[in-house]
Amino acid sequence: MTATLEPPVAATPIMVPRVTFEPRDAEPEPIATGELAIEVRDFSFWYGQVQALQHVSLTVPRRAVTALIGPSGCGKSTFLRSINRMNDLISGTRVEGEIVVEGASVYGSEIDLVAHRQRVGMVFQRPNPFPKSIYDNVAYGPALNALCSRRDLPDLVEQCLRRAALWDEVRDRLDAPATGLSGGQQQRLCIARALGNQPTVLLMDEPCSALDPIATQRVEELIFELKRDYTIVIVTHNMQQAARVSDFTGFFDRGGLLVELGGTNQIFTNPKHERTEAYITGRFG
C-alpha cells in the first residue's frame, strides 16, 4: 500500500524542498526556509482505478497559511484528506510516495494514527458539530485523548472557544446543544473543537463554502489570527479568499497535478504557469 521513498525522517526539520515551493521574496515574512511542517514527496493517490493525485510534491511552512486552489474535482480535498489519512475510510484507495508531518511519515509503518490525527486537526466543508452540548463538543478531543486533567478541562474549553472567537457568544449557554447555533457559529465551534486537541497543524476543506458572507469574514479573520500558532492548510475555490488569508498558494489542475506553489502575491500577480494564470484570471474553472 505504502511506497515510502525514504525511511521516516529524523528529528531535524530542515529539509531541502524538492520542488515548487518558494517563499515570498518581496515580503518581510519571518519564515525561514527550513521551518517546514509538512513535506510531500512524489505523492500519488488512487480511488480504485481512478488516479486522483499525480506525483504531488510540495512543502508547507510552519505558522503560515497555505491555500490550495484549483477547479472542482482536481483533487484538493483528496490531497488534504491524505494528510490526516481520512481517506482510509474509503475502501479501495491506494497511495504512493510520502507525506511527512513534523518529522513523522504519515504512511510509514510507525505512525500512530490516533496521535497523528490529534496533532493534525481538520475542519470540514459543512460544519459537523456533534449533537452534544457546546461544552462537550470542545471537550470531546481532549477527553478522548486524555490531554488534560478533568479539572483543567473547563479552562481548556474556554481557551479554545476564545481562540475561535466564539466565547462571547456562547459563554452563557455552554450546556446548550451545539446544533442550535447558526452555521457560522457551528463552524467556529468546529474550529474550537479541533483546537481542543492542541494540534500543530489545521487542515481546512473549504471551511466557508456553506457560510454567508459575514460568517465567512469572521472565519477568515480567525484563520488570520490562528496562523500565529498553527500551521494552516486551507482548500478553497474562492480565489479572493485565498488571496486574503494565505501566505502561500498552490494551484492544482485537473487530473490531480500540482501546477505551482508559491507566495500568494507571486501566484496572483505573476504566476509562472499559463494554466495558473488562466485559472486566476477566470478563463477556466
Place this chain on the structure above:
Amino acid sequence: MATSAVPAVHDRAARPRSLSGSSRHDQLFRAILTACALAIPVLIVMLLIVLVRGADPAIRKFGLHFIVDSTWDPIAGKFGAFPLIVGTLLTSLLALVIAVPLSLGVAIYLTEFAPEMVRKPIAMTIELLAAIPSVVYGLWGVFVLMPILRTAVFPLLRSVLGFLPFFQGVIYGPSVLAASVILAIMIMPFIMSVSREVLLAVPNSQREAALALGATRWEAVRTAIVPYARSGILGAIILGLGRALGETMAVTMLIGNRHEIVASLFAPGYTMAAVIANEFAEAQDRMHFAAMTYVALVLFLVTVIINAAARLLIWRVSRGAGSGGKEL
C-alpha cells in the same frame, strides 16, 4: 400534500380552470384521507368499548383487585390476573435484556465494521427472519431450542448463578426463561434491522468528525455514532418490546402455562396473551369469558401505557442536548 395543485404549475395558461378542477379533486382526496385517518381512533374506541362490555361482569365482581390477585379458578369462578401480568412483563423484559445487546452488536458490526461484501447479504437474511410466522418459531423452540436449553444451558446457568433465587430449582424445560429466549430470538430481527437503518442514517460527517479528532473506530461508534442515533435506537428497542408484549403462539408453546409466580426462571409461568389464546375456546361460563376479556383489556392498557412512556422517553432523549437522529 392534499392541497398542492400540480397541474397549475405545469400549465400556466390553463391555470384557473385546472386549479379549480384540481381543488375539487383535492377536496375529495382530502376527505378520503381524513376518513382513513379518523378510522384509527374510531377503531380504538370501538375496541375499548367491546373489551369493557365483554369484561363488565368480571370488572363488577373483581374490580381493580383483579390485577393483584393470583387465583385463577374457573370451577370456583374466581379470577385474578397478577401472575399473567407479571409473566408478560417479565418475559418481555428478559427478552429485551437478551436481545438488545446482541442486536445492537450485530447492527453496529454491519454498519461500521463488516466487510462491504457481507453487509447486504446478512442484513437481508435478518430481514427474512422477521417474516417467519411465530408458530414456526414456537415449533422450532419446542423441538430444537428447548432440548438444548434443558440439557445444556439451564444446568450451566444453575451451576454458575445458582446462588441467585432466579436460577434455582427443578429444570422442567417449559419455563419463563425458555419463553424469554424464544421471544428474544423473535424480536432480534426487528431491533437489528431498525437500528441498522438508524445507524446507516448517521451522516458520514459525524464519523469523520470523530475520527479526525483522534478517535479509534470503536471510540467513534461509542462516543459519536451511537449517541447520534440514540433516539432511533430507542425506537427500535420499543418496537421490539411491543412485539414481545403481544407475542402469543411461540410463548404459549414454551412457557408451560401455569398460573403461578415462582422466583425461579426455570419454572413455568403464563402470559396474558397466552392465556387468552389457550382458554378462549374452552371458556364455558360467562364469568370465565368475562375474566379473559378483562385480561385482554389489561393487556391492551399495559401496551398503551408502556408505549406512551417509551414515546415520552424518546422525546426527552431527543430533546436533551439536541439529538441529531430523527425520531421513529
